[in-house]
Amino acid sequence: xxxxxxxxxxxxxxxxxxxGNRAVELMNPVLLPTPTEVIKVGADLAxxxxxxxxxxxxxxxxxxGFGIAAAAALVLGVLVGTSTPLRLVLExxxxxxxxxxxxxxxxxxxxxxxxxxxxxxxxxxxxxFFPMFVGIAASVLRVEVMLLRAAASLxxxxxxxxxxxxxxxxxxxxxxxxxxxxxxxxxxxxxAEFIGADAGLGHMIMEGRVFGNPAQIVMGALVLGVLxxxxxxxxxxxxxxxxxxxxxx
Amino acid sequence: MSxxxxxxxxxxxxxxxxxxxxxxxxxxxxxxxxxxxxELLCLLGPSGCxxxxxxxxxxGFIPPTTGRVLVDGKPVTGPGPERGVVFQEYVLFPWLxxxxxxxxxxxxxxxxxxxxxxxxxRYLEMVGLTAHxxxxxxxxxxxxxxxxxxxxxxxxxxxxxxMDEPFGALDAQTREVMQEELSRIQRVEPKTIVFVTHSIRxxxxxxxxxxxxxxxxxxxxxxxxxxxxxxxxxFAPEFTHxxxxxxxxxxxxxxxxxx
Numbered sequence: 001x002x003x004x005x006x007x008x009x010x011x012x013x014x015x016x017x018x019x020g021n022r023a024v025e026l027m028n029p030v031l032l033p034t035p036t037e038v039i040k041v042g043a044d045l046a047x048x049x050x051x052x053x054x055x056x057x058x059x060x061x062x063x064x065g066f067g068i069a070a071a072a073a074l075v076l077g078v079l080v081g082t083s084t085p086l087r088l089v090l091e092x093x094x095x096x097x098x099x100x101x102x103x104x105x106x107x108x109x110x111x112x113x114x115x116x117x118x119x120x121x122x123x124x125x126x127x128x129f130f131p132m133f134v135g136i137a138a139s140v141l142r143v144e145v146m147l148l149r150a151a152a153s154l155x156x157x158x159x160x161x162x163x164x165x166x167x168x169x170x171x172x173x174x175x176x177x178x179x180x181x182x183x184x185x186x187x188x189x190x191x192a193e194f195i196g197a198d199a200g201l202g203h204m205i206m207e208g209r210v211f212g213n214p215a216q217i218v219m220g221a222l223v224l225g226v227l228x229x230x231x232x233x234x235x236x237x238x239x240x241x242x243x244x245x246x247x248x249x
Numbered sequence: 250m251s252x253x254x255x256x257x258x259x260x261x262x263x264x265x266x267x268x269x270x271x272x273x274x275x276x277x278x279x280x281x282x283x284x285x286x287x288e289l290l291c292l293l294g295p296s297g298c299x300x301x302x303x304x305x306x307x308x309g310f311i312p313p314t315t316g317r318v319l320v321d322g323k324p325v326t327g328p329g330p331e332r333g334v335v336f337q338e339y340v341l342f343p344w345l346x347x348x349x350x351x352x353x354x355x356x357x358x359x360x361x362x363x364x365x366x367x368x369x370x371r372y373l374e375m376v377g378l379t380a381h382x383x384x385x386x387x388x389x390x391x392x393x394x395x396x397x398x399x400x401x402x403x404x405x406x407x408x409x410x411x412m413d414e415p416f417g418a419l420d421a422q423t424r425e426v427m428q429e430e431l432s433r434i435q436r437v438e439p440k441t442i443v444f445v446t447h448s449i450r451x452x453x454x455x456x457x458x459x460x461x462x463x464x465x466x467x468x469x470x471x472x473x474x475x476x477x478x479x480x481x482x483x484f485a486p487e488f489t490h491x492x493x494x495x496x497x498x499x500x501x502x503x504x505x506x507x508x
Binding site for chain 1 (some may be wrong): 307308310327328329330332333334336338340341342343344345353354357358384385386387388401402405411
């Protein structure tokens with residue numbers, strides 16, 4: 001209830017400022033679009049199919065890049081978290097590359113992979129891999145040694161331990177890492193699509209700038225916001241299901 | 250005690266030092282001990298005497314610095330399902346229900362679902378938790394969790410059960426109830442048990458033999474054979490006699506730590 005009211009208050013505030021500005025012309029009304037203008041742009045683009053196309057294009061890239069990065073982060077995170085020799089070898093390498101702001105590599109990805117899909121997918125994968133890897137490795141490392149001992153004395157082999165103890169025990173941390181990774185993927189896809197893309201929500205926003213249509217920019221931002229909230233809600237629900245045993249009484 | 254007089258567990262000149270290269274002051278020295286099949290041996294001593302360390306070595310969680318442990322003639326190199334372990338902190342799998350915890354071992358062995366259900370029913374009945382099969386560990390009291398842990402260890406049908414102060418975290422009443430249950434289970438389904446405790450009463454109530462340990466470094470000071478009936482009365486004069494005899498020996502050790 002309170003959340004809905006707060007959301008509504010935001011929209012009312014935006015409407016009041018934009019319509020007020022239109023009345024008194026404090027600044028050029030074109031630069032501060034009103035809700036009706038934004039809805040109109042959205043409806044137009046939705047009707048001619050281009051909004052759907054941009055949305056699907058971005059989502060496809062996010063799903064692919066995030067999927068590859070999540071799989072890699074899971075495999076490497078579990079390996080590094082469960083094997084000391086591997087940790088000693090892999091961790092310094094990853095920690096060397098990790099602090100470099102991924103955006104600084106975006107031009108490199110464009111050079112390597114061209115303007116097509118591959119560069120966006122690779123960039124999302126590269127960017128989201130590191131926080132997910134760090135989160136997963138940390139939650140695997142934090143699995144209590146006593147749980148491992150208990151399982152080993154019940155007959156678990158090394159592989160059994162990973163499957164039956166490490167993964168379920170680390171699951172809450174793994175889900176959080178995936179949630180952060182997905183949020184980040186939505187973040188960076190827009191940046192990647194600003195530069196060298198012919199479709200996608202980022203491209204649509206950039207089009208709004210190039211053709212002097214701020215309403216389209218706001219509309220793109222709103223679509224991204226709604227998308228992010230939806231995905232986050234979905235992942236939160238998954239997370240709650242996954243750790244139901246923690247909160248029972 | 251069906252087997253032919255051969256020791257189930259042989260501990261041979263075990264020594265354990267911690268720290269880099271094992272160079273720090275030893276925690277255990279000269280531990281040589283045998284446990285017969287079906288025997289319940291208590292390791293008794295003041296805290297810090299290394300009794301839990303010795304149990305962890307038998308369990309295969311940590312290696313001895315020198316010496317070795319044999320189980321049924323084979324040297325211990327790591328944990329194994331023939332040595333079930335019950336921990337002081339229960340260490341149940343919190344994401345599994347009570348029933349799923351109990352069937353964890355049989356499931357690993359590939360026992361089929363029908364047989365597993367029978368095992369779960371049998372062991373939950375044994376520890377009196379049939380009504381709680383579908384609960385999760387967070388929903389249980391300490392005493393109930395420890396019953397689940399015991400059921401989980403026994404359901405895997407180990408020949409040896411290693412218990413590390415299993416009732417140490419329980420209140421006095423629950424503790425006595427659990428001792429009585431363990432003694433009853435031991436009569437129904439005898440196992441070779443090594444039981445670590447610092448409670449003299451507990452040792453006298455449960456043990457066939459009590460190995461009293463000295464503190465820093467830990468070694469076996471004296472071994473007492475408790476010649477009391479299977480079902481024991483904590484108020485019988487013979488019980489009290491063993492209690493005071495052991496108290497004298499343990500007190501010397503506690504006093505040594507203080508000096």
